[in-house]
Amino acid sequence: MESATPFLAIITPTYNRSSIIHNCYESLKSQTDYDFVWVVVDDGGTDNTKEVVLEFKKNALFEIIYIYRENRGMNAAVQAGLELVDTKFVLKLDSDDALTNNAVEIIKDKWKKWKINEKIGVISFLVQNQNGVIVGEHFPGDNYISNHIECRINKKINGDKTEIFRTSIFKDNINCFTLSYSGMGTILCVIGRKYDTVYYNRAIVIKNYLPDGISKSKKKNLKKMAGMMYLSNEYMHTDIKFSVRLNRTVIFGALGFVVKIKVFNLLRQSNMPFLSFICLFPSYILYKKWKVKYDFE
Numbered sequence: 001m002e003s004a005t006p007f008l009a010i011i012t013p014t015y016n017r018s019s020i021i022h023n024c025y026e027s028l029k030s031q032t033d034y035d036f037v038w039v040v041v042d043d044g045g046t047d048n049t050k051e052v053v054l055e056f057k058k059n060a061l062f063e064i065i066y067i068y069r070e071n072r073g074m075n076a077a078v079q080a081g082l083e084l085v086d087t088k089f090v091l092k093l094d095s096d097d098a099l100t101n102n103a104v105e106i107i108k109d110k111w112k113k114w115k116i117n118e119k120i121g122v123i124s125f126l127v128q129n130q131n132g133v134i135v136g137e138h139f140p141g142d143n144y145i146s147n148h149i150e151c152r153i154n155k156k157i158n159g160d161k162t163e164i165f166r167t168s169i170f171k172d173n174i175n176c177f178t179l180s181y182s183g184m185g186t187i188l189c190v191i192g193r194k195y196d197t198v199y200y201n202r203a204i205v206i207k208n209y210l211p212d213g214i215s216k217s218k219k220k221n222l223k224k225m226a227g228m229m230y231l232s233n234e235y236m237h238t239d240i241k242f243s244v245r246l247n248r249t250v251i252f253g254a255l256g257f258v259v260k261i262k263v264f265n266l267l268r269q270s271n272m273p274f275l276s277f278i279c280l281f282p283s284y285i286l287y288k289k290w291k292v293k294y295d296f297e
Contacts, residue, residue: 006063007108008036009085009167013077014095015042018049023208025056027098033105037063039081040095044071074183075227079174082167088115090167092184096208103204107164114198120145121169121195122188127160128203135159135207139199148192151199154241162205163188169195176230186227189234229255236271249275253283254290 010028014021021040028038038060042049045068053066069080078092089111093099107123114120127135136159139151151157163184169191176190232255235248253276256266263280270276276283 006035006037006087007089007111008104008164009039009081009087009090010036010093010099011039011041011078011081011085011090012093012095013041013043013074013081014045014049015071015074016045016047016049017095018045018047018052020208021049021052021095022056023098024093024095025053025060027101027103027206028062029060030101031062031099031104032102033108034062035108036104037065037085037087039065039084040067041077041081042066042068043074043077044069082171082174085167087167089164090170091162091164093205094207096210098206098208100204100206106202106204110198110200111164119196120198121166121191122148122197123164124197124199125162125164125205126201126203127162127205127207129207129209134203136161138201142200142202144199145196146199147196148188149239150192151197152188152192153235153244156244160207163197165191183227183231185231186234189231193239225255225258229259233269233271236275245272246275246279249279250282250286252276253279254286257284257287258290 012021012024025038028036040049040053042053050066050068053064057064057066065081065084067080067084069077082090089107091107106125110123114123124139126138129135137157139157140146140155144151152161170187173187173190176186229252232248232252236245236252240248249270249272252270253266256263256269261269267273267276
């Protein structure tokens with residue numbers, strides 16, 4: 001007998017991905033454990049995503065929630081989905097990605113081990129590409145307890161990873177996520193200063209890197225640039241290694257030039273105004289290089 005409230009919420013923000021979202025659905029359909037709800041948030045798309053998802057619902061062995069909203073970006077779409085769930089744990093899964101067939105079972109097994117430890121706010125797993133190759137670096141070990149600042153930033157564990165959050169913690173810190181337009185980086189920094197993460201060297205998500213993704217495009221949206229500025233500012237704290245902090249300070253200033261913030265206001269916004277001031281010249285040089293390379297919309 002299924003529990004009244006599923007163990008896990010899987011939130012999928014989507015925009016005009018009706019032609020490929022079936023891959024995501026098929027991976028959920030293939031799970032060895034259906035103790036989850038799939039929340040699809042259509043972020044103002046103009047294709048037939050609604051009809052596709054409603055067709056999925058007819059035969060799904062798990063709960064599916066579909067909502068449509070005006071386009072406000074991925075982060076706000078995740079927040080809209082989060083407002084609909086009361087599960088203990090939550091995972092964001094992009095509409096062009098897929099789970100390995102035992103991902104939910106693994107997530108439940110790990111969280112059952114750690115859920116009584118209130119200091120643990122996140123569990124993180126590796127990601128693989130469609131060829132089965134791990135993306136980025138491995139963690140220092142399995143059952144490795146640290147936090148996003150120490151493990152991912154200071155140890156430079158790069159590449160996409162998958163995080164499963166306690167829903168209450170994600171909700172408590174959602175404002176920094178929705179305001180930043182910067183993906184998961186900002187909220188992971190904020191949560192990492194309050195809670196620990198348990199890391200596992202096992203891939204549970206299969207990433208599909210599409211050619212029209214933001215990382216492939218020469219066009220850079222100014223909202224996303226402002227979001228990256230917000231994220232860079234989160235790196236400007238003394239708990240971040242100085243070399244990383246210095247690099248992000250230069251990027252912070254360059255992004256400020258991109259979004260046309262006056263220098264005085266840039267320094268006021270900075271978490272380290274003096275460091276930002278002495279980095280203004282290299283920031284401007286970086287901005288000029290970007291201007292040649294990219295088209296800022």
